[in-house]
Amino acid sequence: MTGWRAFSTVVRWDVAREMRRRSTLAAMAATALVVLFVLSFAVDARRADDPRIRAGLLWVTWILAGAVGAERAFRGGRDAMTDGFLLAPIPRASLFWGRTVSTFLFTTAMSALSIPVFLVLFDASVPSAGLAWLAAVSLLALLGMSALGVLLASMTSSVRGGDVLLRLLMLPVLLPAVAAAVTGTGQLLGGQDPGIRPAALLLAFDLTFLGAGHLLFDHAAEDRT
Amino acid sequence: MNAPADISHPAGMPPPAGMPPDDPDAGDRGGAYPFASAIPFAAHAAVAFAGVGWLDHLIASLAPQAVKQIGTSYLIQYYHVPAAISMYLFFLLCAVAGIVVLATGSPVWDRRAHALGLTALLLNAIVLGTGMVWGKTAWGVWWDWADPRLLTSAVAFLMYLGYSMLQDALRDDPRRAKFAAIYGIVALLNLPLVHYAIKWFGTASHPADVKMKTPEISMTLSVAMSVFPVFWLLVYRWVHDRLALAARAETVMARLRRLEEDVR
Numbered sequence: 001m002t003g004w005r006a007f008s009t010v011v012r013w014d015v016a017r018e019m020r021r022r023s024t025l026a027a028m029a030a031t032a033l034v035v036l037f038v039l040s041f042a043v044d045a046r047r048a049d050d051p052r053i054r055a056g057l058l059w060v061t062w063i064l065a066g067a068v069g070a071e072r073a074f075r076g077g078r079d080a081m082t083d084g085f086l087l088a089p090i091p092r093a094s095l096f097w098g099r100t101v102s103t104f105l106f107t108t109a110m111s112a113l114s115i116p117v118f119l120v121l122f123d124a125s126v127p128s129a130g131l132a133w134l135a136a137v138s139l140l141a142l143l144g145m146s147a148l149g150v151l152l153a154s155m156t157s158s159v160r161g162g163d164v165l166l167r168l169l170m171l172p173v174l175l176p177a178v179a180a181a182v183t184g185t186g187q188l189l190g191g192q193d194p195g196i197r198p199a200a201l202l203l204a205f206d207l208t209f210l211g212a213g214h215l216l217f218d219h220a221a222e223d224r225t
Numbered sequence: 226m227n228a229p230a231d232i233s234h235p236a237g238m239p240p241p242a243g244m245p246p247d248d249p250d251a252g253d254r255g256g257a258y259p260f261a262s263a264i265p266f267a268a269h270a271a272v273a274f275a276g277v278g279w280l281d282h283l284i285a286s287l288a289p290q291a292v293k294q295i296g297t298s299y300l301i302q303y304y305h306v307p308a309a310i311s312m313y314l315f316f317l318l319c320a321v322a323g324i325v326v327l328a329t330g331s332p333v334w335d336r337r338a339h340a341l342g343l344t345a346l347l348l349n350a351i352v353l354g355t356g357m358v359w360g361k362t363a364w365g366v367w368w369d370w371a372d373p374r375l376l377t378s379a380v381a382f383l384m385y386l387g388y389s390m391l392q393d394a395l396r397d398d399p400r401r402a403k404f405a406a407i408y409g410i411v412a413l414l415n416l417p418l419v420h421y422a423i424k425w426f427g428t429a430s431h432p433a434d435v436k437m438k439t440p441e442i443s444m445t446l447s448v449a450m451s452v453f454p455v456f457w458l459l460v461y462r463w464v465h466d467r468l469a470l471a472a473r474a475e476t477v478m479a480r481l482r483r484l485e486e487d488v489r
Contacts, residue, residue, distance in 0.1 A: 151411070155404045165394055169408060172383035173415045176422035183426040197425045201418065208414050216410065219327050219403045 003094040006085075010098025011105075013081050018106060024072045028110040032065040033117060040121045048122060051190035055182045058118055059141075063174065065114070066107045066142065067167050070149025073103045074157035086221055096150060096217035100210070104146040111142060130188035133199075137188070140202035141181035144209055148173055151213040154220045177205045257337065257465035258458070266462065273459040276452035283445040303445055305355035307453035309378070312352050313416075314454065315345035315461070316381065319388075320413035323406030335402040336472065339392055340465035342409060346385040348457060352378050373423040380419045384412040 018024055039057045048054055074082060085095050119125065126134060152169050156162035184198030256262050284303050322338035325331060356375050357367045369375060388408055395401035 148411075151407075155400075155407065159394060159398065161394065165391065168390055169387045172380055172387060173411060175380050175383075176415065176418040179422040179426040201422055201425065204421075205418055208418060209411075212411055212414055216327070216407045220407055 003091045006090045006094035007098045007101075010081070010085070010095055011101050014099065014102035015105065018102070024069055024106050025109055027072060028065040028069045028106065029113050031068045032061050032110055032114040035061045035064050036114060036117055036121055050186075052182065052186035054122055054124055055184075055186035055189055057122070058114075058185065059178055059182050061114060061118070062107070062111050062142070063145065063171070063178065065110050066145050066149065067170060069103055069107050069110065070146065070153045070170065071157070071163050071166055073099050073150050074153050092218045092221050093214045095221065096154075096213045099150045099154075100143075100147045100213065103150055104143050107142045107146055108139065111138060124189065126189065127191050130191070130193075133194065134185060134188045137181060137184040137194070137198055137202065140199060140206055141177050144177050144202060144206040145174060147206065147209040147213050151209065151217060151220060154217060177202060180205070257340065257462040261462065266466070269455075269459050269462065273452075273456040276448075277456055280445070280448050280452045283441075283448055287441055287445060301355050301359050303449045305352065305359055306446065307449045308348055308355065308457075309352045309374070310450065311453050311457045312345055312348040312378070312381075315341050315348060315457070316385075316413050316416065319345055319409045323409040326402050326406040330402070332402070332472075335406070336465060336468050338402075338406060338409060340461055340468055342385060342388045342392070342405070343464050344457060344461040346382070346389055347460065349378055349382045349385060353382060373420050376423045377416065377420045381412070381416060384415065388412060 036057075039060065043053065043057060048057065082095070086092070115126075149166075149170060152173075153162075153166055156166040156169065159165060180198040180201040184194040184202075187194040187198075280303065284300050287300065319338055319341040322334050322341055325334040326338055353375075356378065360369055360372070360375065361367050388405065391408055392401065392405050395404060398404075
């Protein structure tokens with residue numbers, strides 16, 4: 001099986017399983033909902049009119065829900081697919097790419113679902129002028145988050161207490177992407193032009209961790225029990 | 226400290242027949258760094274402490290002049306700047322050792338990477354502490370959310386805290402070495418991104434640096450730059466030898482347990 005076919009098999013398998021069980025998306029969406037509600041209580045929603053703060057709240061929600069998604073990338077109950085895959089003579093990197101893409105798809109779906117809730121709870125609106133930029137910045141950040149999450153989750157998922165460990169390892173590494181995404185989103189929500197920098201940094205982040213995942217996943221997934 | 230003596234077998238006795246070789250690094254007794262076995266720990270310590278003493282003497286002789294110009298706290302730069310440079314050096318070495326671990330699976334390099342990561346974390350704490358003291362006098366605040374260097378070291382601290390927690394969580398796991406190596410590489414790769422993220426998206430402009438240039442000051446700074454790596458190499462060696470000792474004790478205990486079972 002070539003790398004490309006293996007990759008598309010992983011994506012199709014993950015998506016098909018998710019369509020049947022909806023366990024990952026449900027867990028992520030529920031987390032997003034809970035976090036948004038808690039945040040709207042913690043930060044008086046009507047007074048949080050600084051677009052940067054709103055962007056920060058949105059990204060905190062997405063990161064916490066995204067970590068749940070990354071955690072489940074390697075823990076969907078008994079996963080015969082992953083085990084079989086690791087035994088087969090297929091480049092391991094294609095499992096990384098497949099899992100990253102499927103996690104990215106689920107995270108994007110969660111983000112799309114949580115935006116209306118966010119807009120209602122915080123009485124916000126997205127200016128139509130920056131909509132394409134907003135989508136681009138969000139997708140770039142979510143892609144980097146998925147790649148990093150999949151690489152780290154492949155290590156922590158089989159460790160006891162791995163879910164806590166995953167967050168401890170993932171959140172600090174995610175900080176540059178968070179800074180770029182929050183700044184970019186905040187400026188767009190405030191009707192400003194964010195310039196090229198947030199997208200450039202997110203692109204660098206994505207390339208770094210897609211590359212690192214491609215090269216290191218072989219070691220991370222080895223001897224998985 | 227010298228490499229601990231091999232106490233897994235009584236002196237001069239071959240391991241009993243039927244026993245698997247149980248020394249994890251039999252035949253590969255790497256020290257903390259190349260030629261470490263040729264340099265006694267005490268000699269290294271003597272050089273390091275003499276260097277720090279010399280540095281402190283130089284700093285103390287600068288104090289009256291500095292107090293007049295800026296304030297005593299400025300002198301903390303002689304600890305802060307070389308500590309920061311040593312910290313980045315240790316981050317780099319930790320990732321390089323991690324690459325060697327991934328390529329060869331060597332337990333010697335694994336121990337080196339582990340000790341480098343822990344020492345870097347300690348250095349990181351010192352960089353943060355001295356940086357905050359310096360920031361308080363130079364900029365009037367303990368913590369500046371806009372300074373890329375301060376925040377980069379803060380993020381690095383969180384990452385290497387994660388590194389040490391990963392090492393700890395997987396203590397008995399055979400995959401520990403590889404996973405820690407991967408995270409060490411990931412953390413190093415992230416440092417430039419963190420730096421630019423904070424530089425570009427920080428909330429305020431960075432206050433100007435304080436500069437004081439006289440021959441004595443550049444001389445003191447170069448002494449500090451050469452003394453610090455030697456001193457921190459000593460700390461690293463100490464951490465490394467602790468880890469080596471713990472690993473050896475583990476091996477001996479496992480062997481004793483096996484012998485006990487055989488006797489029963």
